[in-house]
Amino acid sequence: MGNSVASLARRERTNDVDFALIGHQESWRAAADVLAVLRGPECMPLPDDEIKDILPWIPPRAVCHVEVGSILRTKRGGRQAHGLYIDSFIPPDRLEAAYLRENIARVRGAAACAIQAGAKIVSLGGFSSILIEGNFDQLPERRDTVFTTGNTLTVAFVVQGIQKMCAMEGRDLQRSTLLIVGATGDVGSGCARCLGPLVRRVQLNARNVERLRRLAAELRADGVEVEIAADFQPFSAETEVVICAASLASPSLLLGRIAPDAIVCDAGYPKNLSPSAHMPAAKVFFGGLGQITGGLKFAPDFHGILNRHPFPDVVHGCLLEGMALALEGRFEPFSQGRGFITPARADEIAAIAARHGLHLAPLYNADGPVEDNFVARRNGREDEYMGEGTTLVCRPPPILQALK
Secondary structure, three states: OHHHHHHHHHHHHHOOOOEEEEEOOOOHHHHHHHHHHHHOOOOOOOOHHHHHHHHHHOOOEEEEEEEEEEEEEEOOEEEEEEEEEEEOOOOOOOOOHHHHHHHHHHHHHHHHHHHHHOOOEEEEOOHHHHHHOOOHHHOOOOOOOEEEOOHHHHHHHHHHHHHHHHHHHOOOHHHOEEEEEOOOOHHHHHHHHHHHHHOOEEEEEOOOHHHHHHHHHHHHHOOOOEEEEOOOHHHHOOOOEEEEOOOOOOOOEOOOOOOOOOEEEEOOOOOOEOOOOOOOOOEEEEOOEEEEOOOEEEEOOOEOOOEOOOOOOEEEHHHHHHHHHHHHOOOOOOOOOOOOOOHHHHHHHHHHHHHOOEEEOOOEEOOEEHHHHHHHHHOOOOOOOOOOOOOOOOOOOHHHHHHO
């Protein structure tokens, strides 16, 4: 691992760093794959117990260079932005509140790496944005580096995904009841503001009742019909659309009874929905993801490891926001704090991303691509789709099989 990191450090000093991405791995399998690439192909894989012992002692550091391309052309060719992926090496089993100070320190360390590398803009991915969205004063002195949580583009992709699923399923969004679990977080509240005026009724769930009341009052002032509750179980049976955006340390959310054919967006990182959740009639998809169409390169090659998705060049919206702003030449803290995401801001960052070929990713869930399922139903493939209320199950692509 020493040789790879030393080589990367030398390249950092000679390359112009437009952006940096701060993230962490959501599973031990992903963490093991990152360590394997850093150690090199000549090294034997580490046993699982050794990885769990070693990872908490690895300080935040840059693990690879990232190059993203734009579909916009210039006289010199395609526009590109150069950056770094910095792993905070937060252990996947240490995301609970008990490790808050330790994890904020790790994000601070990763931020210091980005600043030292001269990154112009830094996106905070996964739990990093949750830790910092209300604590930007915890970041080190920034010099010429700006930080964004990336939550606005995440919200834009969640909203686009909901609209696309409704169109695919022939669902009238305006007549639907929307439940948001984790509604007072930055992503949850942003989804409430963007989708609230587009649905019949909104149900908000979060632990902090006072924040719930403030958000509900804001939405009601805009003419949105709102209900709030600290327990979402009474809501779920009558809800047609669900967004799961809670700050959970592991996939543990059980929605319980759910309306037939409900559309469910899991927008969490780590995922919100428990693998044991039984929702046979629900249309589930993973939200907040975008796809880069202008090209994405890693050095060393982390394809399929840092972006573990069944489609090429798919990245979480929180990280894509920094890339999009770098390609646009707008080095500004687009998303900061909590509660400032509006429909206008979401539209603005989505337009910037689309201009450079960063679009909503194809929809998928743990069983594979959702859109393949939709096409199969529309083509009348009765051998795979047995009628209304049955979820099509197709064979997961190899990358998804590896993740199980």
